[in-house]
Amino acid sequence: MEFMAKKNIYVTCVSILGIVMFLLHGDFSFVSLSEWVLGFALIGATLILIHFQIQLPPEGNFLSMDSAIYLACIFVFGIKVTLVVLFFSSLVNFFYERETKWWKHIFNFSTYTLMIIGGGYTFILTGGSIGVIHQELLFSYLLAMVPYFLVNVILIGFFFWIAKKQSLLTVFKGMIAGTVETYISTLLLSLVLGFLLQSSPFFGLALFVGIAVLLSFIFRQHFKLYQTVRNKANIDHLTGLKNHGYFKEVLTNKLLELKQSQATLSLAMLDIDDFKKYNDGNGHLKGDHLLTFFGQLLEKACSKYEYTVARFGGEEFVIMMPNTNQYEAASFIDHLRKDVNDTYFEGVELLPYGCLSYSAGIMEWNKEILNASEYISHADQAMYYAKKQGKNNTHIYGNEIDSISIDKPMKELEQQLNILLAKDIYTYRHSKRVFKYAVEFSKHLDITDHEKKVLILGALIHDIGKIEVPRDVINKKGKLNADEWELVKKHVTWGKDIVSLNKKYQEIVPLVELHHERYDGKGYPHGLKEEETPKLARILCIIDSFDAMTTERPYQKTKSYREAITELSVCSGTQFDPFYVEGFIDFIENNYIEDEKKESTTI
CATH class of the missing domain: 3.30.70.270 (Reverse transcriptase/Diguanylate cyclase domain)
Incomplete structure (x- = not known):
């Protein structure tokens, strides 16, 4: 809103200034019949050249042929006639280019008015003689171009500065780059047109417009060729994307x-x-x-x-x-x-x-x-x-997990976990995510550093027993039958046997074996109830279930974080320890749901 207000104020100020300057220096008519005829010819020529612009590389760069007419009019007929030509050509263009917003037409008219007045007065004050194109006045022609050029750069530059929120210096550098040559070309063309208007106004104007239109077609073809070559250099030939x-x-x-x-x-x-x-x-x-x-x-x-x-x-x-x-x-x-x-x-x-x-x-x-x-x-x-x-x-980038100085044992366990990567990539990724949640949630728990370490390592390796589950069962896409489900449930016992082989990981064994026990005693493998299940295993059960609910599967709908924590709340006191599930819900809401809100603001 603040940007729109600034843009509107700026456009309004420039438009009012341009209109006032036109009323002070211009007129709405020509004096004699011959002036009207020549004036209409100039207006028609201007409209033709506005339509048939000469396109130059890079894209969006055009040679302003209508400016050549305005400058030639300044040198041959003076400021007043030039402003009348501008007024009528702008008026016709206003009704012809209806898709362009009305304020842009007024802003453009006001900008040209200030450019013409600036260039015209500079030409007169530096000794320029209206009505005669002569080599002795070359210095005046060049000086007249300076304010004509600068007024355009300054007014349009400030508009883009407000619109694009870039630094003013960057905007001006971008506008000046490559435009100096364009304006010098415009000045030379205006002098050529001035000579033609002196010798034979109507024939000279027709000749100039004809050449300009022909050049427009020629340059358009060259530009298309330029674009084709440029695109080949910038496009990846296989995908069609940028390279x-x-x-x-x-x-x-x-x-x-x-x-x-x-x-x-x-x-x-x-x-x-x-x-x-x-x-x-x-x-x-x-x-x-x-x-x-x-x-x-x-x-x-x-x-x-x-x-x-x-x-x-x-x-x-x-x-x-x-x-x-x-x-x-x-x-x-x-x-x-x-x-x-x-x-x-x-x-x-x-x-x-x-x-x-x-x-x-x-x-x-x-x-x-x-x-x-x-x-x-x-x-x-x-x-x-x-x-x-x-x-x-x-x-x-920068959100890598800090594993609380457990690098060595974690690497050893990850080597075992990597076996799952070849057999069941979903269990592998599930284990990595549960590990991530455990690292983050442990920082919010009132437990010792040693207990945090055990929880994190247990989270990483908790499903290791699924290595023993047959591949056709673990990767089955449909619903498991009763025998297959009983087979899957054995992964906690097989996991316990695998981890027990190494005595230094004995503290992790309860988490691997008991993370599917329920708070109401209806879990497996032993049907333990409430605090009969060790504290860390009860915590791991919550984290494990939450990730299982939000795990992505191709061609299937996934539960959102909000839907998953609703499920956790419903099962508090039955499947999950009510104390720790409340803390985990707070953790998810503060660290993930809030991020979802931030993410959805612009995407």
């Missing part, structure tokens, strides 16, 4: 802008999971089709926002997300990841998850980042951390 080089160039320019503003920017690095396995199982041609298909999914999702997506190399893709913080970016990437999981592509059933998936790293820009390479490197590190957590995952 590595283009993306890095755009990101570098964006970082330069950010250093002058308070805007936010997040970067996501995505890597298709197990792409090599897909290639090996389906062939490289199908692999290329998968890359194209995946690129199209990303482009479609990003087209709703001002996000830039590119193929970075191989099966890696990057997304630049302006005006998006890391939580909003993570929410967007996670929602997209779930959509990708649920979108079938031929051959993905061979992959560990049985669906198309990716791992993603998120990095929000901060002023300590030196350049684009460092920024991309941080996002890449976050992406590889996500892969280490079991793939099909999103990780924000």
